[in-house]
Amino acid sequence: MKERTTPFIIDNLRGNKQFPTVWCPGCGNGVVLSSIVRAINKLGIDKNYVTLVSGIGCSGRLPAYVDVNTVHTTHGRALAYATGIKLAKPEMEVIVVMGDGDSLAIGGNHFIHTARRNIELTAIIINNRIYGMTGGQYSPATPTGSISTTSSYGNIDQPFDISKMAEVAGAGFVARSTVYHVAEVEKFIEKGIEKKGFSVIEVLSNCHTYYGRMNKIKGPVDLLNYFKDNTALNTTNIQGNEDKIQRGIFVDRDVRGFIEEYENVIVKARRQKKYSRT
Amino acid sequence: MKVKNIPYYGASRIVRDISCDIRESDYIPAFIQGNEACVEAAIMANLGFYGGYPITPSSEIAEMFSRRLPQDGKVFIQMEDEIASIASCIGASIGGLKSMTATSGPGFSLMQENIGYAVMAEIPVVIVDVQRLGPSTGAASSPAQGDVMQARWGTHGDHPILVLAPGSVKESFEMTILAFNFAERLRTPVIILSDEVIGHMREKILIPPQEYVLIENRKQPTERPASYKPYSNDTDVPPMSVIGQGYRHHITGLLHDENGFPTSNKQEINRWYDRIYKKFDDNIKDLFMYDEYMVDDAEYLFISFGISSRMAIKAVDNARKEGIKAGAVKLLTLWPLDEEYIASVVAGKKLVVVPEMNRGQLVYDIQRISEGKVPVKHVGRTDGVMIDPNAILEAIK
Ligand SMILES: Cc1ncc(C[n+]2csc(CCOP(=O)(O)OP(=O)(O)O)c2C)c(N)n1
Ligand code: SF4
Numbered sequence: 001m002k003e004r005t006t007p008f009i010i011d012n013l014r015g016n017k018q019f020p021t022v023w024c025p026g027c028g029n030g031v032v033l034s035s036i037v038r039a040i041n042k043l044g045i046d047k048n049y050v051t052l053v054s055g056i057g058c059s060g061r062l063p064a065y066v067d068v069n070t071v072h073t074t075h076g077r078a079l080a081y082a083t084g085i086k087l088a089k090p091e092m093e094v095i096v097v098m099g100d101g102d103s104l105a106i107g108g109n110h111f112i113h114t115a116r117r118n119i120e121l122t123a124i125i126i127n128n129r130i131y132g133m134t135g136g137q138y139s140p141a142t143p144t145g146s147i148s149t150t151s152s153y154g155n156i157d158q159p160f161d162i163s164k165m166a167e168v169a170g171a172g173f174v175a176r177s178t179v180y181h182v183a184e185v186e187k188f189i190e191k192g193i194e195k196k197g198f199s200v201i202e203v204l205s206n207c208h209t210y211y212g213r214m215n216k217i218k219g220p221v222d223l224l225n226y227f228k229d230n231t232a233l234n235t236t237n238i239q240g241n242e243d244k245i246q247r248g249i250f251v252d253r254d255v256r257g258f259i260e261e262y263e264n265v266i267v268k269a270r271r272q273k274k275y276s277r278t
Numbered sequence: 279m280k281v282k283n284i285p286y287y288g289a290s291r292i293v294r295d296i297s298c299d300i301r302e303s304d305y306i307p308a309f310i311q312g313n314e315a316c317v318e319a320a321i322m323a324n325l326g327f328y329g330g331y332p333i334t335p336s337s338e339i340a341e342m343f344s345r346r347l348p349q350d351g352k353v354f355i356q357m358e359d360e361i362a363s364i365a366s367c368i369g370a371s372i373g374g375l376k377s378m379t380a381t382s383g384p385g386f387s388l389m390q391e392n393i394g395y396a397v398m399a400e401i402p403v404v405i406v407d408v409q410r411l412g413p414s415t416g417a418a419s420s421p422a423q424g425d426v427m428q429a430r431w432g433t434h435g436d437h438p439i440l441v442l443a444p445g446s447v448k449e450s451f452e453m454t455i456l457a458f459n460f461a462e463r464l465r466t467p468v469i470i471l472s473d474e475v476i477g478h479m480r481e482k483i484l485i486p487p488q489e490y491v492l493i494e495n496r497k498q499p500t501e502r503p504a505s506y507k508p509y510s511n512d513t514d515v516p517p518m519s520v521i522g523q524g525y526r527h528h529i530t531g532l533l534h535d536e537n538g539f540p541t542s543n544k545q546e547i548n549r550w551y552d553r554i555y556k557k558f559d560d561n562i563k564d565l566f567m568y569d570e571y572m573v574d575d576a577e578y579l580f581i582s583f584g585i586s587s588r589m590a591i592k593a594v595d596n597a598r599k600e601g602i603k604a605g606a607v608k609l610l611t612l613w614p615l616d617e618e619y620i621a622s623v624v625a626g627k628k629l630v631v632v633p634e635m636n637r638g639q640l641v642y643d644i645q646r647i648s649e650g651k652v653p654v655k656h657v658g659r660t661d662g663v664m665i666d667p668n669a670i671l672e673a674i675k
Contacts, residue, residue: 048522048523048526053369064530064539064540068526069522070527070528071529071530072528074365077361080366081368082369083355083362084327084373084377086373087369088370088373089522091522092521092522109359113357266349268348269348270348270351273349
């Protein structure tokens, strides 16, 4: 069933918030914003039991527009804040939105350790392959050779493969899509939220203002077309597309999450307390 | 804050004025370390969450919590570093739990940015810094009092902060209870500045029964979500909602308006700044705690804190034996200083000495407040050895 746009917006976005957003017109962040809202709605989760947490960056501004509990933390530390929130309120769906610099450079250590704990959080990484907010410097996800405001001669670093890293670090669910593939993004977020352990959804996104402009993929539409032409879904059209960026669900495994394990710790500790008293 | 004299327990800032029969057998005698006292007090204050990273000389705190907290269904988590530790504590506090972390110099440095977040977003959290010697890795198990200014100004930008400094195991217990009470009452981070000696020293204390101790909790909103302003300027400390209660408001480290949304409006920024300073200024008489020792007729005054205050008191005794009229003030609150009190207590003295185990930190504020009317001298040490009471006495001869 197709929702009517206006009531949907009134129900899910904050009426007292100033629109338009702080983002450049056409920024991919908007697509991720609406995908998150639709996924929460589809799952029918009570808004009071959703907390959106973010770090610092253009992506960090996303939660402020959504009518759930929202926490805009410090650069790189969103997952650590979210860990505390989730442990204090295990019944809360805690969704963390981060940029590629936010989650992989300054927050890289928290990212791998959150995955290692497989704690029951959903992380959405908006990978625009650049530092948007600070003016287009290269990030750990910037492709080799790309131009940025701090790599005028071409980036010499190799980029992280976010999804692979999440997988080896221990995340229970890992998926990748792009802002061109809106329905897919929504579906992956939905699955990620439903999954019990740590879920990572990487969304390739367009920062036409910096990445696009400096790398000759000028407008938002050109970047969206780039995502359409240069990615392939891992389940269907692998053959002949091996050199394209893979989209799809890469990991979907049932490993016990941190909170589930911690409940066992409590049981053991209580037993010991009982015996030590008698 | 008034000091009460409670039967058996002695001078107290945490035990209620109770008229019912108080029995000695209600108190639990304990021969414990300062770090342990911290743990016992935090549990009594109803700590719900501890997130930390091991570092000497604070590690016992984490070890004890890792055993104790799960026994009561509370959370202990060892995070990947001190940045994550403080961040997880702030997150847990947003989730409604009283939270705490403990560390020493190197970790305290890493925590600074996020302590600022707790100031900005007005989230209660307690941070224990068991001071060790030197910058960088320094000397892990040597005492020092070198983090006085870092505790005051460690995070960037103008901000008020509350820093408590215990000088004994009993005070470690009391300051921890009070740290939680103040954090909750003022919606602010509170730093407990302990040191290696206080943390590891064993002393006998009497742990008061839970019912005797005043425990405060954050004020929660009663209004409807639509009219709730998490950062209202109508009161010094607006009530703090817990996520999940239906308020669904925004929390940010950006300067914000009364609803919590980012602002660049100069009036809104000024109002926020005025309020967060006002909540400290209006409560200064409660926040600022000190003990006086023979100051009434003193011509010489030693102002000190933590472990050094014990040396200062010993120096007073030695001076009095020689017929020198000396007195001491032990500061239990380092920041904010009650400048009115300091100015009045130093007035008319021949000399004021500030013994502290550093190269001069608190002394500069005492000098500033004295406005040159009274000479103020520093006695310090930075080799991991406590200040000799005779060195303090020498300073006035
Ligand atoms: C500790 C710290 N260092 C640096 C910054 C400055 N800073 C703000 S956002 C940002 C990078 C943003 O890039 P990314 O995380 O990829 O998010 P985007 O803006 O692209 O969404 C940086 C370096 C900061 N806020 N805090
Ligand atoms: S700078 Fe880039 S990432 Fe930031 S809002 Fe503009 S397009 Fe989006």
